[in-house]
Amino acid sequence: xxxxxxTPSHQVTQMGQEVILRCVPISNHLYFYWYRQILGQxxxxxxxxxxxxxxxxxxxxxxxxxxxxxxxxxxxLKIRSTKLEDSAMYFCxxxxxxxxxxxxxxxxxxxxxxx
Amino acid sequence: xxxxTQSQPEMSVQEAETVTLSCTYDTSENNYYLFWYKQxxxxxxxxxIRQEAYKQQNATENRxxxxxxxxxxxxxxxxxxSQLGDTAMYFCxxxxxxxNNxxxxxxxxxxxxxP
Numbered sequence: 001x002x003x004x005x006x007t008p009s010h011q012v013t014q015m016g017q018e019v020i021l022r023c024v025p026i027s028n029h030l031y032f033y034w035y036r037q038i039l040g041q042x043x044x045x046x047x048x049x050x051x052x053x054x055x056x057x058x059x060x061x062x063x064x065x066x067x068x069x070x071x072x073x074x075x076x077l078k079i080r081s082t083k084l085e086d087s088a089m090y091f092c093x094x095x096x097x098x099x100x101x102x103x104x105x106x107x108x109x110x111x112x113x114x115x
Numbered sequence: 116x117x118x119x120t121q122s123q124p125e126m127s128v129q130e131a132e133t134v135t136l137s138c139t140y141d142t143s144e145n146n147y148y149l150f151w152y153k154q155x156x157x158x159x160x161x162x163x164i165r166q167e168a169y170k171q172q173n174a175t176e177n178r179x180x181x182x183x184x185x186x187x188x189x190x191x192x193x194x195x196x197s198q199l200g201d202t203a204m205y206f207c208x209x210x211x212x213x214x215n216n217x218x219x220x221x222x223x224x225x226x227x228x229x230p
Contacts (some may be wrong), residue, residue, distance in 0.1 A: 033217065043160070043206060045217035056217055089158055102148055102210065104218060106160035 002009055002026045006092050006108035012113045019075045021110045023092030032075045033093040034067065036060070043091065049075065083113045084087060117142045121221035129208045131230050135182075136192045136224045138207030146212035148187050149183065149190045154204040154223070164203070166190065170213070197228045 013019050025032050025097050034046040039078075047057040047066055064079045079086055089096045093104040118141045128134035140149070149164040166174045166183050174181050178198075182191045194201055207221040 035218075036134065037158075042222045043208075043218075044221040045219065048217055058217070091160060101166065102212070105161075106152075106208075108157075108159050109203075111158075 004092055004094055004105050006090075006107040006110050007109060009108065010111045010113070012115065015084055015114055016081050019079050019082055019112065021079075021090050021108055021112070023074055023075045023077070023094075024073050025053055025092065025094030026096070027073070028096060029105070030097045031055075031095040031104075032067075032069070033095075034077045035093065035106075035110075036088040036090065036092040038085075038088045044076070079112075082106035082112075084114050087114045089110060089115075117144070117147075117219045119205050119207050119209050119210070119219050119221035121205075121207055121224050123224045124222070125225045125227070126230055127227040130197055130199060133193060133195045134195055134226065135193075136199055136205050136207075136219055136226065138190045138192070140188050140190065140207070142188070142191070142209065142210050142211075148210045148212060149181075150208040150210070150218070151190075151192045152206045152208060152220075153180070153201075154206060155202070162205075164192065171206075194226075199228050199230060202226060202228045 007022045020098045029107050032049040037043045047061045048055045064080045089109045092107040096103045122207045125173045147168045153161045153163050162174045164179050178195045180193045204223045206223045208218045210218045
């Protein structure tokens with residue numbers, strides 16, 4: 001069964017450094033998402049992406065964040081200058097085309113630790 | 116804005132017993148979807164069950180069923196014949212219909228199944 005994959009599974013970085021989290025959505029999916037979950041807290045929406053542009057973003061997704069689909073398979077989340085409070089689990093998700101194909105398939109997550 | 120409330124931070128149940136997890140939500144939308152996700156210690160997000168708001172019939176998936184009360188904006192999850200592998204965090208989530216929107220999650224309920 002096709003699945004969403006994410007790399008790396010764990011990333012440790014120093015405060016102020018740039019990080020890129022990578023996701024490979026399911027191949028025929030057209031909608032892509034990033035969520036984050038700070039340890040012990042709920043999952044929060046960051047951004048959705050469709051047709052090579054951001055379709056929706058939350059207040060968390062400020063100028064430090066950007067997303068890109070550099071080729072036909074990868075979907076990346078970049079954090080320009082990481083802060084301690086960016087430490088969290090980051091989940092990528094994708095959903096297929098069609099108005100009624102609403103289910104989002106989540107990847108296994110990338111644990112980001114900012115020191 | 117849509118909000119999702121899970122009022123039970125922690126619950127426990129004996130193996131083979133039945134447990135019900137509560138979820139309420141607030142929205143002015145009429146068309147939407149509701150979900151229950153399971154997050155085991157691996158932190159993978161696993162879809163347990165989903166409900167379309169336009170369907171009156173409660174969704175069931177093997178040992179998992181929901182009690183969807185649209186007027187009361189309530190969406191509880193019932194787990195029958197609880198198994199040790201059901202131990203996890205359970206998140207209720209809401210998504211508007213159409214446009215493959217972002218999902219809004221509740222704070223979660225930590226369920227422990229005791230042998």
